[in-house]
Amino acid sequence: PARPRVLSGIQPTADSFHVGNYLGAVRNWVAMQETHDTFYSVVDLHAITAGHDPVALRHSTRVAAAQLFAVGLDPERTTLFVQSQVPEHAQLAWVLSCITGFGEASRMTQFKDKSVKQGADRSSVGLFTYPILQAADILLYQADAVPVGEDQRQHLELTRDLAQRFNTRFGRTFTVPAPYIVRDTAKITDLQDPTAKMSKSSSSPAGIIMLLDDPAKSAKKIRSAVTDTGRDILFDPEQKPGVSNLLVIYAALTGRSIDELVEAYEGKGYGDLKKDLAEVVAEFVRPIQQRTQSYLDDPAQLDKLLAIGAEKARAVASVTLREAYDRVGF
Ligand code: ADP
Ligand code: NA
DSSP, X not given: OOOOEEEEEEOOOSSSOBHHHIIIIIHHHHHHTTTSEEEEEEOTTGGGTTOOOHHHHHHHHHHHHHHHHHTTOOTTTEEEEEGGGOTHHHHHHHHHHTTSOHHHHHTOHHHHHHTXXXXXXXXXXXXXXXXXXXXXXXXXXXXXXXXXXXGGHXXXXXXXXXXXXXXXXXXXXXXXXXXEOOTTOOOOBOSSSTTSBOOTTOSOGXXXXXXXXXXXXXHHHHHTOOOOSOOOXXXXXXXXXXXXXXXXXXXXXHOOOHHHHHHHTTTOOHHHHXXXXXXXXXXXXXXXXXXXXXXXXXXXXXXXHHHHHHHHHHHHHHHHHHHHHHHHTO
């Protein structure tokens, strides 16, 4: 039987992914190549919903793609494409927006969260309709499964509702995608505020370990990570969120279990743990950085890989769009 198809996307909004993106999402994308028919997108259309700089966007889109290849997405097995190169995304999003209720869209909590800064009135309509574009991203590929973190559950629910509604109203067109819950997805917290998630929108860059940062810079951030006044290296996310986060990162990057690490660090101090973790990070990022750089050093080859990805994506997306257009009477 054919492998279940999966679709996921990542925004190119910073020049480097952080360890949270990698351990929480991208690492699983790589693993899913073994079990799924994988479609992954650098979602640059989503990246312009909250204001952006064109030169920076073009650059970070390329860097994002280079990093994704560098961490192990294999262009032979995966369709990796840049969203704006597949016009069907915007086209299907329009159709879906016409079957989405205004009230329904207004209930999306991510818009509420993200528009807090500018105020809802000053936020773009694109930020408001972002989940509808996301639904189009998924439905165009007839994806069976979508890997989701907690923050994306509501959007996937909307996608499922829209697929079912369209199918009911116009005739069976879309696969209704199921959430794919990844076991052992590491949730990485901010080094400076270990109760908050590590995020590119964190208040301080000191809290984020970037895959493409100079290891000396990451070592410094790890050294100054917030811990607590105790001395023992124990895994206790409630009482010791800082130390526990360091253990989670350490375990995930080395494949060692947390229990094993706690045992190995018995009688040692936070300084030892931080020093060793800095080395683990340095070793982990070195080959990724080298491979990313070699993709960026050959822009013609990177463009070619992305053009092939876009062509493979369009081969699927254009069939779905044509069918949806037929159904609605275009
Ligand atoms: P950010 O929160 O930095 O803006 P995104 O929202 O672009 O990152 O997330 C991209 C992917 O990385 C998503 O699948 C998200 O669930 C995952 N992710 C982001 N931050 C973390 C984190 N701190 N721990 C685990 N996964 C994360
Ligand atoms: Na986010």
